[in-house]
Amino acid sequence: MANQRVLYAEDEVTNRRLLQIQLQRNGITCDLASDGIQALELYRNESYGVIILDQYMPGMNGDQVAREILRDNPEAVLIAITSDDSELQSLEQAGFREVFIKPLRGKEYIEIIKSYL
Template sequence: MGKRVLVAEDEQRISHLLKMYLERESFVVDVANNGIEALEKAKHESFDIIILDILMPGMDGFSVLEEIRKTKSTPVIMLSAKGEAQDLKRGEELGASEYILKPFSPKDVVSKIKELV
């Protein structure tokens, strides 16, 4: 069975695209459409890596990451259209493994995931 990936992204076009690219590479992909759903899945299921969008309804990606880090050390890639230095720093301080700016190439995300898992 392939490595498990949680894609937490509220834009369905992006989550569908990532899921399609990852499944082609034999990853098992679960999708969360908001921060609350992402946190529940991350807390109660086991993933090899988590892809977290920062701007999501219900709970932002930074808050989700902060909660995940209380109990798990799963690698996390933050996705964001926000490239400000303070956002990059905050992600790093909270324990993000990587920070990828939108727009991005799905192939680049897959490559980064392969490096981390």
């Protein structure tokens, strides 16, 4: 069976909690990181089917974390979340499979996450 765990790194506590609740309602375990450095630590110690990274975080931004993860595992499924839609191209170049623009509305993003698990 595919790995049903998601890692979500986001420095804004409310955003972290909201996505975690949405995923849990869909039967998906979601570990949280409050910054890029913590996200890398969790990634190195656990196994995740999908890794969701906010672009702007203390310590390391999402694209920096993505490059580190992809160096270890080129097959990793990475999704970026940003409020800055001018970042789309650079995030895709960093290796993200999807880029979600904040605020997340509707249920489409949950279905996209589930499609990778």
